[in-house]
Amino acid sequence: MNDDNGGRNRPDGPHGGFHRERSQPVPPDGRRSPRSGRITVPSRTVRRRRSGLILMACLSVLVLLASGTSWAITGWMSGTLNRFDVFGDLADGDRPEETGGLTFLVIGSDSRESITEEDRTALSVGSTPGRRSDTMMLVRVNHERDRVTVVGLPRDLWVEIPGEGDDKINAAYAYGGPQLAVRTVESVTDVRIDHYVEVDFSGFVDVVDALGGIDVCLPEAIRDPKAKLDMAAGTHRVDGAEALAFARTRATPRGDLDRIDRQQQVLSAMLDQALSSETLADPAKLTAFLESALSSVTVDEGLDTATINQLAYQMRDVDLTEVTFTQVPIADMDFWTPRGDVALLWDEPAARELFADINADRPITDPSDTASEEEKEGEPRPEDIRVRVFNGTGTPGLGATLDTALTGSGFRVPDPASDWSSRDVSSTQVRHGADDAAAAGYLAGLIPNSEAVEDTTLDGELQVVIGFDYTTFQAPEVEAPEPEEAPSAGDAPLTTSTARDNICG
Structure with a gap:
């Protein structure tokens, strides 16, 4: 390098082979x-x-x-x-x-x-x-x-x-x-x-x-x-x-x-x-x-x-x-x-x-990403389903009971049960938006005699309307996780990220 580069000249390395030469063309403006x-x-x-x-x-x-x-x-x-x-x-x-x-x-x-x-x-x-x-x-x-x-x-x-x-x-x-x-x-x-x-x-x-x-x-x-x-x-x-x-x-x-x-x-x-x-x-x-x-x-x-x-x-x-x-x-x-x-x-x-x-x-690919994709393609999970309960029968406490059962099974129930617009609903319904048919079908399978009904006004939330045929809620079976081998203190598995992921914010 030139002598005017701020003291950054590189001396020869230990084997005498680190001499770098470069030309000095004038930088163009374009x-x-x-x-x-x-x-x-x-x-x-x-x-x-x-x-x-x-x-x-x-x-x-x-x-x-x-x-x-x-x-x-x-x-x-x-x-x-x-x-x-x-x-x-x-x-x-x-x-x-x-x-x-x-x-x-x-x-x-x-x-x-x-x-x-x-x-x-x-x-x-x-x-x-x-x-x-x-x-x-x-x-x-x-x-x-x-x-x-x-x-x-x-x-x-x-x-x-x-x-x-x-x-x-x-x-x-x-x-x-x-x-x-x-x-x-x-x-x-x-x-x-x-x-x-x-x-x-x-x-x-x-x-x-x-x-x-x-x-x-x-x-x-x-x-x-x-x-x-x-x-x-x-x-x-x-x-x-x-x-x-x-x-x-x-x-x-x-x-x-x-x-x-x-x-x-x-x-x-x-x-x-x-x-x-x-x-x-x-x-x-x-x-x-x-x-x-x-x-x-x-x-x-x-x-x-x-x-x-x-x-x-x-x-x-x-x-x-x-x-x-x-x-x-x-x-x-x-x-x-x-x-x-x-x-x-x-x-x-x-x-x-x-x-x-x-x-x-x-x-x-990150192995955890593959697992996430498999989970997405599999059966819906209670923790991913948001539900609101309505009582369509007039029977006191029925909605609160179902609220408790759903919460205990991991469903997201942000609001307490309330009464439906009428109290003569004959069949229990699990109402859902266009993108939530799979989640509604899963929940309907846990409530005997209920049926999934599409409601285009809904988006991201299910509604359970209790009817006179409601008998019980069958909590989903939770499979015990298989024991995993404890990683050693030094284990560092393969992980990936993109340059976009690494940008703050």
Whole structure:
């Protein structure tokens, strides 16, 4: 990098192979018109339709690619990125096969070497020497380029690092830089890595600040004196330094796994903020944003201008609901390593199934979502049915008795029973709206001799009108739940969310 980049030059790594060179093209203001010679920027509508380059929204670059909508801008942007020969020394025969999709390894480096002592103190990142991958994510773009899956890899995952033995997965970067990080991830996941993206602490802060801050939300308060983070439960507007502390702290019950959840929330918020703000609509702001945000981003040599533009076009219609976040299922969060420290062990069968789905471009689904769908398609449940009781016979106390029976069986009975408009109703009716026929049929089956009757004035509530043929209410049988095996304290099952789910509010 140039010497005027705020002290962020990257020194050579431990193996002398971390020298990144980049050209310095002049940033354009937009696309040059062939008729007038003026430089313009594509319309806001066109830019937002091309919001699909969520790909590197996984860290700063995905947000940046979302704005790369013209050859002029992406050409300058591509030249601004730092580049490194990540795949040159990898033997193709030893790597996983290509499957048609496109997979990025996105790494957040915890190197402090390019950060001044003043900035280290301000960011509360300490002064630990060396380079490690503070964050690791697999970003998979499917073959059709209409869906993105982001898989978080916990930094303390205990794996075998090729040539180095067993260690935490983030040590691969410290041992051999990007190349060994790629080899390690490929060997343990059997997923081929096509591109590499890296951003360091200062780059992350620059991205968030260039966006004008982001919104994050907390279900519970977090207090981490080491990270200088003290946030109450609720929604907060944070700047780059605060977002970094929020994304890095492990001062919560599930430690590294909670941190991955927060990082996914931050990345979703970054993308949402970039696409909803005025950043992309103002050429000057766009140029300033790209200049500040790209200064600390490193990519592989294959991620060139043509590749960026091709992906931007292919993924122009992808939106936040088609970006799925998950993390590797964990079996043990308190695994004591042979050297005496604590690491994470993943759930081997579940992890293999997850990565097989990634390779096959199958959507990643949360098992609990499947269960919910099965419940929706099955028999109605009392707790989902709202009922009001009317007495059509004049017999005192009959309505109150049925009210009590329904409530005791789990039905929602918000109002006490009352008299019907007449007291000569012969047959008991379960009245319902057009969308509640199944619930009415279920309830009518619990009241002998009753019949379900559609009433178009009703919506979301059933009415039971007691007639002279009413005899009793048969409470539904409640099946005892099958005993479940108690999960261990470290179990972390597969869960998923979309980028839209992760946005506060």
